[in-house]
Amino acid sequence: MKIFFASFGSALLFGLGLGLSGMTLPSKVIGFLDVTGQWDPTLAFVMVGAILVHSISFQLITKRPSPIFSTSFRLPTRKDVDYKLVVGAAIFGLGWGLGGFCPGPAIVGLVSGIPAVLVFVGSMVAGIYAYRFVSR
Amino acid sequence: MTWKTSLDALIGGGIIGLASSFLLLFAGRVFGVSGILGGLAFPTKGDALWRVGVMLGLMTAGFILMIIKPDAMAIVPNGPWWRYSLAGIMVGFGTQLGGGCTSGHGVCGISRFSVRSIVATVTFIAGGMLIVAVMRALGVLV
Numbered sequence: 216m217k218i219f220f221a222s223f224g225s226a227l228l229f230g231l232g233l234g235l236s237g238m239t240l241p242s243k244v245i246g247f248l249d250v251t252g253q254w255d256p257t258l259a260f261v262m263v264g265a266i267l268v269h270s271i272s273f274q275l276i277t278k279r280p281s282p283i284f285s286t287s288f289r290l291p292t293r294k295d296v297d298y299k300l301v302v303g304a305a306i307f308g309l310g311w312g313l314g315g316f317c318p319g320p321a322i323v324g325l326v327s328g329i330p331a332v333l334v335f336v337g338s339m340v341a342g343i344y345a346y347r348f349v350s351r
Numbered sequence: 352m353t354w355k356t357s358l359d360a361l362i363g364g365g366i367i368g369l370a371s372s373f374l375l376l377f378a379g380r381v382f383g384v385s386g387i388l389g390g391l392a393f394p395t396k397g398d399a400l401w402r403v404g405v406m407l408g409l410m411t412a413g414f415i416l417m418i419i420k421p422d423a424m425a426i427v428p429n430g431p432w433w434r435y436s437l438a439g440i441m442v443g444f445g446t447q448l449g450g451g452c453t454s455g456h457g458v459c460g461i462s463r464f465s466v467r468s469i470v471a472t473v474t475f476i477a478g479g480m481l482i483v484a485v486m487r488a489l490g491v492l493v
Contacts, residue, residue: 331432
């Protein structure tokens with residue numbers, strides 16, 4: 216149960232960060248991607264802020280032998296760049312620009328009940344299952 | 352974009368980085384929303400609880416934002432429903448194939464200086480810029 220509350224608390228803070236920085240607004244995301252129109256650099260500032268903090272804390276945290284409520288750190292170890300990574304990221308990017316939502320802000324936005332968000336999240340879950348069935 | 356919004360963006364980003372650090376410190380996990388959600392598609396015993404905690408935490412943040420910062424979610428995007436459905440399917444499928452999204456690759460992966468995450472982030476930003484440029488050229492950008 217400890218791990219549930221730790222995850223819940225981390226995600227609560229994460230969601231508030233998204234909201235404070237404007238990333239729950241599809242208009243801000245599309246504004247960042249709109250390089251041939253009115254470019255809005257907000258998203259770049261958000262990423263810089265997040266990476267500045269996390270790149271330092273990551274080094275400090277992973278000096279520990281293990282996380283506080285778990286036995287080991289579960290970090291990706293792959294180093295190879297394969298076609299799946301690039302094609303998957305490209306498909307994700309096209310969908311991201313099409314709707315202005317990535318997974319985090321869409322989950323945060325669910326409670327607004329805005330139909331576009333509900334349709335997006337439902338379809339995203341369908342897309343996740345589609346991948347699971349295709350990749351078997 | 353004003354100084355106020357750039358500062359909010361930097362601070363908001365810092366909070367996102369801090370939140371990702373908490374998940375790593377306490378649960379030993381990468382804060383990648385698409386991966387955490389994807390792991391719930393066919394949940395396994397002992398691996399689901401923390402994932403559900405993340406999803407409920409994000410939704411609770413949504414509730415709090417609606418009270419303390421209603422304009423954070425007030426702008427309803429326009430366009431036909433199928434635009435958001437197609438976008439959702441592509442985001443769901445693409446993130447599973449590519450192993451991450453803006454949070455997992457863009458924030459956590461780049462913070463580890465992962466080559467895979469840097470390649471993925473450059474690729475999805477390029478993809479997003481391409482489709483938005485196409486939509487703008489077609490006059491359907493709202």
